[in-house]
Amino acid sequence: MxxxxxxxxxxxxxxxxxxxxxxxxxxxxxxxxxxxxxxxxxxxxxxxxxxxxxxxxxxxxxxxxxxxxxAPKVVEAVQQQVAEFTHTCFMVTPYEGYVAVAEKLAELTPVLGPVRSALFNSGAEAVENAVKIARSYTGKQAVAAFDHAYHGRTSLTMSLTAKSMPYKHSFGPFAPEVYRVPGSYPYRDQLEGPQAAARAIEQLETQIGAENLAAVIMEPIQGEGGFIVPAAGFLPAIVQWCRENDVVFIADEIQTGFARTGRWFASEYEEIAPDLITTAKGIAGGMPLSAVTGRAEIMDAAHPSGLGGTYGGNPVACAAALGSMETIAEHxxxxxxxxxxxxxxxxxxxxxxxxxxxxxxxxxxxxxxxxxxxxxxxxxxxxxxxxxxxxxxxxxxxxxxxxxxxxxxxxxxxxxxxxxxxxxxxxxxxxxxxxx
CATH class of the missing domain: 3.90.1150.10 (Aspartate Aminotransferase, domain 1)
Structure with missing residues (x-):
């Protein structure tokens, strides 16, 4: 062309x-x-x-x-898979493609220790399931997101999203036990990373309480909010606080993932190791696929059959993902x-x-x-x-x-x-x- x-x-x-x-x-x-x-x-x-x-x-x-x-490898992979079968539902009759995608995510994501993944259809689904997993693991309910955040358009992810118009206007009421704290916006708040983190942590502790907080979720670069790159040191301080307080840190890498920022994942720039990572968008070359990937002990907290969905990890989308990831690496x-x-x-x-x-x-x-x-x-x-x-x-x-x-x-x-x-x-x- x-x-x-x-x-x-x-x-x-x-x-x-x-x-x-x-x-x-x-x-x-x-x-x-x-x-x-x-x-x-x-x-x-x-x-x-x-x-x-x-x-x-x-x-x-x-x-x-x-x-x-x-992309040729994506097109070829999709065509081959469509000719074999389009769907069986992984929860009914599993197939290798789903496992192969989970293996690649375990290899690529900056998560420490043994890693597990669950596959879904969209970024919003991934975020919803990451919150479910964090709540199951911690036994706590509250979730904190940041100013300027965007996490999706479903009921829970709208609640996590900051911007009203067009994403939330007239669509309430929203999900309970969702809180918002200030993040890091260097151009407008003029704060160094540790200063901005201290401000956020103070609100996490005083307005929510670590004993109530299941998870903190943040995009390493805030997308819809304005491509905001947090000041250096902000993310490591937040992750460290989460570790010290039994709070799951979820990195929403739906827009930043899969080489978009010049690394496989934007979390790598600040050398943070999230507990859970949500991915979608660039994962499968245009086919609908998303994932939650994280530390095995957290991912396995959800009971059997607690995670899933009819189309989650569809075989055609999995084939596309493998072709896409191969293309990213090869080129x-x-x-x-x-x-x-x-x-x-x-x-x-x-x-x-x-x-x-x-x-x-x-x-x-x-x-x-x-x-x-x-x-x-x-x-x-x-x-x-x-x-x-x-x-x-x-x-x-x-x-x-x-x-x-x-x-x-x-x-x-x-x-x-x-x-x-x-x-x-x-x-x-x-x-x-x-x-x-």
Whole structure:
């Protein structure tokens, strides 16, 4: 597939407009879409739409298609498995693929000691089950999450998620025994990691109490909250406090996992060993799969048949995961993520020198973002951010926004994107910013 941006129609084109009419007639309004078109093919850094437009992909399906949307090893693995069988339910008639994925997770995840995994379908399912496991292991009920957190859209994971609109608004009541404490947001709180950790720990102790707290959950880099990288030392201090107080530390690596940040897992940057890790998104090259992986004594606390689900660890998704993980290792896509960071960060930093509206540039590997602000007050500028992203999309670049305040543009390209496509896409975004 040709790796060039090419627009043959305006967006949306005539075929896309017809599909939009069909969508509006039968798809619930709550399932909104961002790009004004419909995909038909995708490979590496390009998505082609129904009208023949080729778009630069800086989203990767929200960090899902890290190995590309049609990686050969994933395609081959899926085709072979589909020809054998599509489903038996692992809890009824098990199969090797599930075991093989669990073996790879035991090999790759930064969890100490013997490791176990349980497979599910989505990131939210993984988080829900991690909380169940932690509660079963500790015999305690309370769970603490952080400001700016995003953990999913189910009842419990909405409760853990910080941002109201669009994720929680009008959907309450929410799950009980969920608490929120301040995290680390260096650009805005100006705190060193140990200072921010001390602030969080004080609230954990005074507002919840370690004797009541089953788990603390945090993304090593907060995704939807704005690609916030905690200050150095914050995560190790929180993990140490959890260890000392019989509290399970859950690292939500759903967006950061599988080479996205330049390591297999973002937890490795701070050399922390979580008790449990939740993964999804980049695990299976676009097929629906998620996992909870953790210390054996914690994972085995749940009683037999207490974990599972009809489709959890589906054989086709497991085959895709094995193909995806093989692709990451064989092509050293962790190194590719670091190359993406070098190119993109340099490009953004040069732009920041002349445009003070770019308040902060942050992230790791191919998980980068820049925050747009009023240059005099540092107040978040959500309107500017939305305008820039919309203009980029009209020009054929798939650009995502995020952040509690809606003022962050995030970059999540496939790890297989070329430098040329990456710089062209960044150029389109920054040109949109210059003209906003």
């Amino acid at each position: 040709e790796q060039t941006r090419h627009l043959v129609t305006e967006l949306p084109g005539p075929k896309a407009r017809q599909l939009m009419e069909r969508q509006q007639a039968v798809v619930a309004r709550g399932v909104s879409t961002m790009m004004p078109t419909f995909a038909v093919r995708a490979h590496d850094g390009i998505i082609e739409d129904v009208d023949g437009n080729r778009l630069i992909d800086l989203a990767a399906g929200i960090a899902v298609t890290s190995v590309g949307a049609s 050293d896509l962790a190194a590719a993520a670091l190359q993406i960071e070098r190119v993109a960060r340099g490009y953004l930093e040069r732009a920041q020198e002349t445009d003070p509206r770019i308040g902060d540039i942050r992230g790791r590997g191919a998980m980068l973002a820049f925050e747009l602000v009023n240059p005099e007050t540092r107040a978040p500028d959500a309107a500017l951010t939305a305008a820039v992203a919309a203009a980029a999309r009209q020009a054929g670049v798939i650009a995502l926004t995020c952040g509690t305040y809606g003022n962050v543009i995030r970059l999540l390209p496939p790890l297989t994107i070329s430098d040329d496509l990456l710089t062209e896409g960044l150029g389109v975004i920054l040109d949109a910013l210059a003209h906003a």
